[in-house]
Amino acid sequence: MPIIAPSLLAADFTKLGEAIDLINRSEADWLHVDVMDGVFVPNISFGEPVMKPLKKVCTKPFDVHLMIVEPDRYLQYFKDLGADVLTVHYEACTHLHRTIGGIKELGMKAAVSLNPGTPVSLLEDVISELDMVLIMSVNPGFGGQKFIENTYAKVAKLRAMADKINPELIIEIDGGVNLENAPKLVAAGATALVAGSSVFKAENPEAVISGLKKA
Numbered sequence: 001m002p003i004i005a006p007s008l009l010a011a012d013f014t015k016l017g018e019a020i021d022l023i024n025r026s027e028a029d030w031l032h033v034d035v036m037d038g039v040f041v042p043n044i045s046f047g048e049p050v051m052k053p054l055k056k057v058c059t060k061p062f063d064v065h066l067m068i069v070e071p072d073r074y075l076q077y078f079k080d081l082g083a084d085v086l087t088v089h090y091e092a093c094t095h096l097h098r099t100i101g102g103i104k105e106l107g108m109k110a111a112v113s114l115n116p117g118t119p120v121s122l123l124e125d126v127i128s129e130l131d132m133v134l135i136m137s138v139n140p141g142f143g144g145q146k147f148i149e150n151t152y153a154k155v156a157k158l159r160a161m162a163d164k165i166n167p168e169l170i171i172e173i174d175g176g177v178n179l180e181n182a183p184k185l186v187a188a189g190a191t192a193l194v195a196g197s198s199v200f201k202a203e204n205p206e207a208v209i210s211g212l213k214k215a
Helices: 013-025 046-058 073-080 096-106 152-166 181-190 203-214
Strands: 002-007 033-034 062-067 083-089 109-114 132-136 170-174 191-197
Touching: 002 033, 002 170, 002 203, 013 046, 013 073, 013 203, 046 062, 062 073, 062 191, 073 083, 073 096, 083 096, 083 132, 096 109, 109 170, 152 170, 152 181, 181 191
Parallel strands: 002 191, 033 062, 062 083, 083 109, 109 132, 132 170, 170 191
Antiparallel strands: none
């Protein structure tokens, strides 16, 4: 069964406590936290004022996705805020191998995200060092976007590469994931699914999470 990581970005920000209660009692495995700086992506989300109090009450690991420039400056910062998995973007890292090493030295799982226009082949020289690769199935910056159909082929390429070099690699998909496309993503090789609107906008979010676990 895939790892399910509901995305906090899609929750009602006036009811974050209720959102965390939902995550805690559901079959969700992780809480996905999108951090945006308004520079790397055209949006700004949240940092310490939100993450610090939520970490105290959330019983699930924090899957932190940095959509920011110069992520190396903030590795220790997000470790201190409780990140268990830390994802940086390939497109934002000048010295990617060094960044991956820095994340792992701090005791977090190291992950790299690829934008829709970035080919998986660019990770060939670092894939052996990674715990996870996050494939963006929408252009990063905003929730609720339409799923990009080429994602299936991209996941399959990455799975084939990983099976030769790093079979335990987690392949996570972020953007437009729902009960309809989740089974096809898992069939292509995905092992973790980020779900935002499909969970938090649903009438029965827990049922959606349960359905995604069965994908």
